[in-house]
Amino acid sequence: MDFFRPDSLAEALAAKAEHADAVPIAGGTDVMVELNFDHRRPAALLDLGRIVELHEHGRQDGKVRIGAAVPYARIIDELGRELPGLAMAARTVGSPQIRNRGSVGGNLGAASPAGDSHPALLAANAEVEIASIRGTRMVPVKDFYTGVKRNVLAPDELITAVHIAPATGAQQFSKVGTRNAMVIAVCAFGLALHPDQKRVGTGLGSAAPTPRPATKAEEFIATELDWESPKPLADSVLRRFGALVAEAASPIDDVRGSAAYRRHALAVLARRTLGWAWSEHLGGGRRACA
Amino acid sequence: MRVNVTVNGKQRTADDVWPGESLLYVLRERLGLAGSKNACEQGECGSCTVYLDGVPACSCLVAAGQAEGGDVRTVEGLADGDRLDSVQQSFLDTGAVQCGFCTPGLLVAAHDLIERNPAPSDPQIREALAGNLCRCTGYEKIMDAVRLAVERKQATT
Numbered sequence: 001m002d003f004f005r006p007d008s009l010a011e012a013l014a015a016k017a018e019h020a021d022a023v024p025i026a027g028g029t030d031v032m033v034e035l036n037f038d039h040r041r042p043a044a045l046l047d048l049g050r051i052v053e054l055h056e057h058g059r060q061d062g063k064v065r066i067g068a069a070v071p072y073a074r075i076i077d078e079l080g081r082e083l084p085g086l087a088m089a090a091r092t093v094g095s096p097q098i099r100n101r102g103s104v105g106g107n108l109g110a111a112s113p114a115g116d117s118h119p120a121l122l123a124a125n126a127e128v129e130i131a132s133i134r135g136t137r138m139v140p141v142k143d144f145y146t147g148v149k150r151n152v153l154a155p156d157e158l159i160t161a162v163h164i165a166p167a168t169g170a171q172q173f174s175k176v177g178t179r180n181a182m183v184i185a186v187c188a189f190g191l192a193l194h195p196d197q198k199r200v201g202t203g204l205g206s207a208a209p210t211p212r213p214a215t216k217a218e219e220f221i222a223t224e225l226d227w228e229s230p231k232p233l234a235d236s237v238l239r240r241f242g243a244l245v246a247e248a249a250s251p252i253d254d255v256r257g258s259a260a261y262r263r264h265a266l267a268v269l270a271r272r273t274l275g276w277a278w279s280e281h282l283g284g285g286r287r288a289c290a
Numbered sequence: 291m292r293v294n295v296t297v298n299g300k301q302r303t304a305d306d307v308w309p310g311e312s313l314l315y316v317l318r319e320r321l322g323l324a325g326s327k328n329a330c331e332q333g334e335c336g337s338c339t340v341y342l343d344g345v346p347a348c349s350c351l352v353a354a355g356q357a358e359g360g361d362v363r364t365v366e367g368l369a370d371g372d373r374l375d376s377v378q379q380s381f382l383d384t385g386a387v388q389c390g391f392c393t394p395g396l397l398v399a400a401h402d403l404i405e406r407n408p409a410p411s412d413p414q415i416r417e418a419l420a421g422n423l424c425r426c427t428g429y430e431k432i433m434d435a436v437r438l439a440v441e442r443k444q445a446t447t
């Protein structure tokens with residue numbers, strides 16, 4: 001096995017173009033488990049640890065650009081105000097040790113339906129920046145996932161960043177699991193109010209072969225919310241929203257939960273998170289956490 | 291491959307490292323530092339926790355080559371010679387060590403917490419130690435130990 005340790009993005013892309021079978025490693029919190037348990041024996045590892053561009057975040061065209069390898073801990077500490085939904089999701093990942101190394105780029109690379117960043121990225125309409133020696137492209141996150149643990153990356157491509165508009169309204173993230181730490185989501189739900197666009201963004205996790213938005217629920221609620229003179233939401237509206245979110249799921253039975261339970265729980269999460277976000281919108285204040 | 295890494299302030303070199311092996315393996319099997327424990331090799335138990343470039347990480351999830359040129363501090367590097375760090379002393383004084391397998395990782399995690407937060411609340415202590423499993427103590431003595439270490443630190447500063 002080879003170990004490539006590029007110092008710059010250009011070097012990394014050249015290495016990936018030449019060695020398509022080299023497995024990128026950022027925080028290593030997915031890759032190393034596979035190596036330790038002999039689930040994977042790649043021809044080479046491509047360490048992204050020294051590439052400064054991948055560990056920085058900043059503003060670009062009005063959006064927050066987060067380098068692919070920025071660990072969750074820094075997203076929580078440094079971006080919680082601009083990206084509250086993603087920060088909430090990040091707080092639920094693993095443990096402090098995992099959050100110190102694990103990254104959104106790695107979550108996208110693994111593309112697990114249970115990855116916690118996905119619902120928040122979907123709700124916020126994030127875009128994934130992907131690069132190769134052939135150039136750079138931007139992919140809306142809803143088009144990024146192609147199947148269970150599969151994504152649109154070509155063999156010579158690396159994820160370089162995600163771009164997310166800073167929140168213009170309340171955002172929420174909720175996850176069902178057996179304890180507060182170290183939990184793979186039984187199901188998860190992300191929600192973002194976009195008052196500037198008069199719409200609500202959603203994202204479902206652990207609910208289908210890929211993370212996905214609940215499009216019909218988004219369309220329904222867009223017609224129900226009065227952004228000009230906001231009023232408290234009728235319970236029937238919250239319930240209808242929850243039911244449409246549950247309908248958007250196509251969950252499976254597995255060791256973590258049954259499909260029926262997941263659908264039920266998603267309806268509850270959707271109803272609650274919308275209620276919290278809308279009352280924050282009404283009150284003008286911001287809830288810190290779900 | 292060869293890996294050069296600073297461990298507890300000393301420059302160390304490991305040879306014939308397989309590129310897919312973990313920093314934990316390098317520390318234990320190649321550098322003879324058996325303090326960091328190997329229990330799960332999947333990031334769940336925290337018994338392998340070390341500081342890597344000042345940040346606590348599960349050394350079982352760091353590829354050896356990723357640590358090249360890095361600065362590692364293990365449980366062996368917490369004490370000052372024969373003088374235990376106050377976190378270590380507090381674990382002893384409160385009976386927070388039973389079989390001791392989880393202790394090295396907990397010490398590093400608790401040490402980091404107290405460095406960053408001089409007055410942690412109980413929920414903050416629990417959150418900071420959420421990545422470290424202990425099968426013996428039931429955690430109450432560990433909570434006592436961290437509270438005592440916090441008190442001692444506050445008394446000396």
Ligand SMILES: Cc1cc2nc3c(=O)[nH]c(=O)nc-3n(C[C@H](O)[C@H](O)[C@H](O)COP(=O)(O)OP(=O)(O)OC[C@H]3O[C@@H](n4cnc5c(N)ncnc54)[C@H](O)[C@@H]3O)c2cc1C
Pocket residue numbers: 023024025026027028029030031032033048068069092093094095098101102103104105106107108109110114115116117153157158159160182183184185332333334
């Ligand atoms: C104990 C434990 C608990 C966990 N808990 C959670 C949890 O609660 N929620 C959750 O979502 N996840 C969890 N995970 C999984 C993991 O931590 C996350 O998926 C994390 O986001 C992975 O990031 P990483 O930087 O460590 O990725 P890595 O392990 O370095 O990489 C993951 C995958 O992405 C690829 N990759 C990485 N970076 C790039 C890039 N820039 N371009 C292209 N491909 C890339 C890699 O080749 C690999 O296939 C947990 C893992 C462990 C070990």
Ligand code: FES
Pocket residue numbers: 327328329330331332333334335336337338339348349350351
């Ligand atoms: S051995 Fe590394 S976390 Fe358990």
Ligand code: FES
Pocket residue numbers: 386387388389390391392393423424425426427
């Ligand atoms: S003292 Fe035995 S595992 Fe903690």
